[in-house]
Amino acid sequence: MGIIIHRFVSEGYLYTGAFVLFLLASISYFLHLKFRRKLVLLLSNLLFLSAFALITAYIARQWISTGQPPFKTMFQSLVFLVWNISIVYFFLEKSERLYFLGGFAAIFNALTLFFAGVYADVVQVSLPPALRSFWFIPHVVFYFAGYAFLFIGFLMSILYLLFPERKYLGKDHWSGQLWKDYDEFSYRAILFGYTFLTFGLVVGAVWAKVAWGNFWSWDPKENWALITWFVYLAYLHLRYVRGWKGKKAAVLSIIGFVVIIITYIGVNYLPSAASALHAYQ
């Protein structure tokens, strides 16, 4: 823990500032659920956006100072995940009035920034030749945008299972917001996430052909990415063909997110990771 704190503090004021602001934003969002004051919502938005601005500046500073897109290491990718979740959440808040998710998204971001300290880069990493490609940025961006949407979908599924009685709530309930059906909303987020995953997968295959000579190498990361894609493919088909909704769909969405975590983090701990093509440092 001491080491995490030291690494965390040493990332500088942009990083620690973003953490603190995300933490405050989450408190403010939860207070807004309780008191329903417009002013509180405004404050929450302000805190969340400031945190987002700081983390954007942090990523930009890293990018400029190294001259390389900062998506190489586990630590960098976690920071980029926070950035993506911020954008996706804010987009959803504005388009769908999903205020109640704000507290969860903000606390998740704060915790991710804190525990990313475990993976903090001790030595600045240079991009190996294979990653110095046009395809690097779109591949990573599609995947992380996808992960962000699927995370929101997962959050909605959890909420659905926790509070099923609030399933079909119309306007003006509880916190005075326009509530969406958790289940329907989870599905929509998953559809967006699935679309991004498909793009990431195809772009990855095209890049793999250019860099390694094969579209598909049955690499552990590729295998788990394929399994992830299968799970969400099954989710969508079950919903469209078999009409899976509610509890069953929520469980599948949670399974999908667990598989994402295996793909994203778990794969690095597999015995096959040492010889793998994709592995975080």
Add this chain to the structure above:
Amino acid sequence: MKRAFLFLAGYTGLSLILHFLLGQESPSLLKIAAFAFLAGISFFPFRKILTSFTFLALLLGLIGIVVAISTFSASSTIYSAFWFNALLLLLAVSLLSCVLTFRFRGLRYYSYLLMHLGLLVVAVGFIISGIGGGKCYLSLFKGKKTAACQVMKGVKITSEMTRLPFQVELLDFKVEYYRPKKVILVYKRKGEEYRVVKSLPAEKGKKLNLGGLKVKVLEMKEGVPVKAVKKIGIAQLDGGKLELPEGKVVTVGKEGYAFLAGEKFVPHLLIVRTKKGLSFYVIAPGHEIVIEDKLLLKALNFYPDFKYSVREKRAYSASDQPNNPALEVMVNYRGSVEKTYLFSRAESSLTYGDMVILYRYLPRNNLKLLQPSSVKKEEVVLASSTRVIIEVNGEKKELLLNDEPVLTGDFLLAFKEAPREAKEFESLVRLYGPSSQMEARLKVNSPFSFMGYKLYQSDYDPNNPDFSGILVVKEPGEPVLYVGFVLILVGTVLNLIYRRKQWAS
């Protein structure tokens, strides 16, 4: 459910039987026929089962589980196995069966059709590549021409060789490295060991603020001389005057003399071999000597019966008996410092430039140690190094590259150069076809096409600058695959548009 399960079990069983019947080395024509047979017997009589949702879920689940399990093995071979590819083929056949049953209209129909057709086209592309394609690994050496290529199975290079229809000559090979980074590594104490918590680039003005530690880089200077003090003892011997550099053994007549301040008996002999010949030195734990005016050697500990504990990560002596005498030394050569061991018994030696250092433990020697009447000190410049001046919690400190670290409280600061990393590597090759010749530049991420083959820059050997590893891939399904990818992506986007329209209404 039952029928779908039975069919899948039957199909898998049949492909496993065929897998063992056909074996690894069977002619590929027979395998193609077997695949066609499997596709035929599933498509024609069992099309209805193939479009059933339960069946698809079972099949996807089975493939998913197989793939998941395979990731736990470091070298799985199932991906090229007949039965596994038969399962993938079944997925494609069931996809085709489903597409044929689509009864939708408008945007929905087109989006569904494009997505599924795209997947089908991708499957066809992989089948074409699987039948007519191949992959091999070409080891090129500068100035050599070859057509011999090692066959690859997946990402593994086999010992089987194949001949390419053209020859490849490596004209030139270059590796471009990133500028090596010099960094100040910050370690924090945790119990008995120090762990790296952060690195700070050794550039003027860089700052670091950890709880309890403030570091600022004030200056970095290259070409700083690394100095050592050489002591020379002056003694009277047989009426003459003898100058003895500390540690060095000098022979006068048949006798050997050495000077090592305060020591009476020295069992540690160092033999230094250079192009000029042999020279001898003596040393004892706690002393440091200058060898050949180039190297500073400090003896730290002596272990008569050397053993190493892997768990505790430290050396120790198992007994007092000289079963395996070893001397722990710190060597400063050209400004870089290392801690290492010299062994008496094994034919082990240390090499620095043109110097080879051997160690002999001699419990009974007839070396005479002289007590000189006066000692003069001489400063020797060993090499030049890089120095960084930093401010640690307001205090000025100096660190030499790769030299001993500085300790402040719970922190340890060391000045290191990170290992160099390749940025780009590039081969210039000449390709000799039956009717044409051409030169090509191969870089990572930019392959070159020649006679239906694609050549990829794949590897380099940091120890051999004349070697280049090239992948040669023949993939006739490539254009088909690109068509499939475009169809999938367009279909996916159309599906999103269709769904959003649906949500809006």
